[in-house]
Amino acid sequence: MPPADPARLGALTAWAAEQYGLSPDTLELALAAGDASFRRYYRLTLPDGATRMLMDAPPAQEDSRPFLAIATAWQAAGLPVPRVHHADLAAGFLALDDLGDTPLQERFTSPSTTRAGYEQAIALIHELQAKAPADALPAYDAALLTRELDLFPDWCLERLLGIAPPPGWESLVAQLVDSALAQPRVTVHRDFDAMNLMVHDDALVLIDFQDAVAGPLSYDLISLTRGRYRRFDTATLRLWQDAFRQRAIADGRLDPTVDAERFHFWCNAMAAQRCLKVLGIFCRLTLRDGKAGYLARLPHFLAHLDDSLAPWAEFADIRRWLHATFTPALEKALAARGIDAPTSEVMVQETTA
Numbered sequence: 001m002p003p004a005d006p007a008r009l010g011a012l013t014a015w016a017a018e019q020y021g022l023s024p025d026t027l028e029l030a031l032a033a034g035d036a037s038f039r040r041y042y043r044l045t046l047p048d049g050a051t052r053m054l055m056d057a058p059p060a061q062e063d064s065r066p067f068l069a070i071a072t073a074w075q076a077a078g079l080p081v082p083r084v085h086h087a088d089l090a091a092g093f094l095a096l097d098d099l100g101d102t103p104l105q106e107r108f109t110s111p112s113t114t115r116a117g118y119e120q121a122i123a124l125i126h127e128l129q130a131k132a133p134a135d136a137l138p139a140y141d142a143a144l145l146t147r148e149l150d151l152f153p154d155w156c157l158e159r160l161l162g163i164a165p166p167p168g169w170e171s172l173v174a175q176l177v178d179s180a181l182a183q184p185r186v187t188v189h190r191d192f193d194a195m196n197l198m199v200h201d202d203a204l205v206l207i208d209f210q211d212a213v214a215g216p217l218s219y220d221l222i223s224l225t226r227g228r229y230r231r232f233d234t235a236t237l238r239l240w241q242d243a244f245r246q247r248a249i250a251d252g253r254l255d256p257t258v259d260a261e262r263f264h265f266w267c268n269a270m271a272a273q274r275c276l277k278v279l280g281i282f283c284r285l286t287l288r289d290g291k292a293g294y295l296a297r298l299p300h301f302l303a304h305l306d307d308s309l310a311p312w313a314e315f316a317d318i319r320r321w322l323h324a325t326f327t328p329a330l331e332k333a334l335a336a337r338g339i340d341a342p343t344s345e346v347m348v349q350e351t352t353a
Contacts, residue, residue, distance in 0.1 A: 004031065004040065012056050015093045016044055019086040029054065032101070038062050043098060051098040052085060059092040067210035068094070069136070077131040080124075080205045099205050105194035105229055114347070118225065121197055122240060124204050125220045126247055132187035132212075140188060140215025145177045149273060151280025156298075160283045161329045166321040175314070176276075179269035183216040184254055192220035193227050217254060218244075218263070218270045226271045226304045228297065233348045234307070241267050264311075271308035272315070275301045296341045298330060303344035 009029075017024040028045040032053060038061040042054040057064045068089065074081045082097040104121060108114040138144075153165040166172075189196075189209050196208040221244050225237060245263045248254035254263075278301050282294035306322060309315035334341055 008056055008058065009042075011091065012042065012054060012093055015088060015091060016052075016054055016095065019095060020046060022047070044095070053082070053096045053098045055094040055096060057092040057094070059090065062092060064089050064092055064094060064210070066212070070209050070212050073136070074132055074206070074209070077133065079128060079131055080200075080203060081209070082205060082207065099198040099200045099207070102199045103195045104197040104199055104204060107199060108194070108229070111347070114230065117194070118230075118240070120204060121192070121194065121224055122221065122244065124197070124206070125192065125224070125244075126251065128189065128206070128220070129186040129217070129248075129253055130251055134185065134187040134214035137187060137212055137214040140180070140185075140190075140213040140219070142177050142181060144213070145180055145273065146173060148277040148280075149173050149176065151284060152276040153280075155280045155283040155287065157326075159287055160295075161326075161333055163325065163329050166318055166325070168317055172315075172318055176269050176273040179266055180216045180219075180273060183218060183266055183270075184248075185214050186217050186253060188213050188215040188219045190215075190219070190223070192223040194224070194229055216266070216270055217248060218267045219274070222267060222270045222274055226275070226308070228300070230347050231300065231303055231307070231344050233346050234311075236348070237267075238264065268308040268311060272305060275305035275308065279305070295334060295337065296339050298334070299341045300344040302327065302330065 013024050013027055013029060016022075016029070017027055026047070029042045030045075031040065032043045033041045038058050040056045042056065044052045044054050046052070055064070055067075057067075064087070068084060068087055071081050071084050075083060082099055084094055084096055086095040087093070104117050107117045153169065157163050157165055189206065190211045190213055191208055196206070198205045198207055218241075221241070225232060225240060241264055242260055245254060245258070245260060249256045249258075279298060282297055282301070285291040285294045302322070306319060309319045309322075
C-alpha cells in the first residue's frame with residue numbers, strides 16, 4: 001500500500017474532529033485497512049472509548065455516492081450493513097460503524113469451520129436477493145458484461161503476455177454474456193467475498209458494496225465459492241449450487257422450470273466470465289496502478305477458469321488454448337518477474353450433513 005497523503009489525513013482528522021465536537025489534537029486515528037481501490041480506512045477512538053471507522057475515498061478517484069445510497073437502502077431493508085454516522089461526499093469522508101478486524105476469511109481454520117462459514121455466507125446471499133431493492137441499481141447489462149470481458153485480452157493477453165486472443169473469442173464472449181442475461185435479475189453485491197464479510201457478534205455484515213448492480217442470480221454465489229481463497233472440489237460446488245437453486249425456486253426468485261443442469265451451466269458460465277474479468281483486472285492493477293501481489297494470484301483464477309469450462313463440450317476449444325498457449329505464456333511471464341505463484345489446490349469437503 002502506498003504511503004498515506006498527509007494532506008488528506010490532516011483534512012480527514014479535522015473533519016472527524018468537527019463531527020464529534022473535539023479538538024483535532026485529541027483525536028486518535030489508526031490506519032485499519034486499504035484495498036484495491038484508492039480508499040483507505042482509519043479507526044477513530046472517541047474519548048468515551050467508542051470507535052468509528054473513517055473512510056477516506058478521494059473524490060477524484062472514488063465516487064462515494066453509490067456507497068451512501070446503497071448503505072441507506074439496505075439498512076432500511078433490514079440487511080446487515082455498517083451504519084453511516086456522518087458523510088461529506090464532496091470531501092470523500094464517511095464515518096461508519098466499526099465492525100472490528102475479523103473478516104469471514106479468518107474463520108476458515110479447518111474444513112468444518114470453512115464449510116460452516118461458506119454456508120453462512122450463502123444464506124446471506126439469499127437474504128440479500130430477497131430484501132435488497134434492485135430497481136435503483138445500475139443494470140449488469142450486455143455492455144457492462146462485455147467491457148469486463150474485454151479486460152482479459154486488453155490487459156492480460158496484450159499488455160502482460162503479448163499474445164493474441166484465442167480463436168473464437170468473440171463467440172465465447174457472446175455465449176457468456178447471453179448466459180448471464182438469461183438468468184433472473186436480482187441485487188448483486190459484485191464482490192461478495194470472504195474478505196468483504198465482517199464477523200461482528202458472530203453475524204456477518206456486508207461491506208464494500210458500492211459497485212452493486214442488478215444482475216444475474218448466480219453471480220454472488222460464484223464470487224464467493226470461486227473466489228480468491230479456496231478452490232473447492234466439483235461435488236461440493238455442485239451440492240451448493242443445487243441447494244441454492246432449490247432455495248431460489250422456493251423463494252420465488254427462480255422459475256421451477258429451470259432444471260439442475262441448466263442452472264449448473266449458468267453457474268459455470270458465470271464463473272468463466274468472472275475469472276476472465278479478474279485475470280484482466282489483476283493485470284491492470286499491476287501494470288497501470290502499480291499494486292503488488294496480484295500477479296501471483298493469476299494461476300489460482302486460471303484454475304477456477306479451467307474448472308468452470310471442463311464439464312462442457314462447447315468450451316473444449318478454449319480449454320485447449322488455455323493449456324497449449326495461455327498457461328505456458330503466463331508461466332514464462334511470471335518467472336521473468338521472479339514470481340513463484342503457488343499451485344491452486346482443490347479443497348475437498350464432506351458433502352454429507
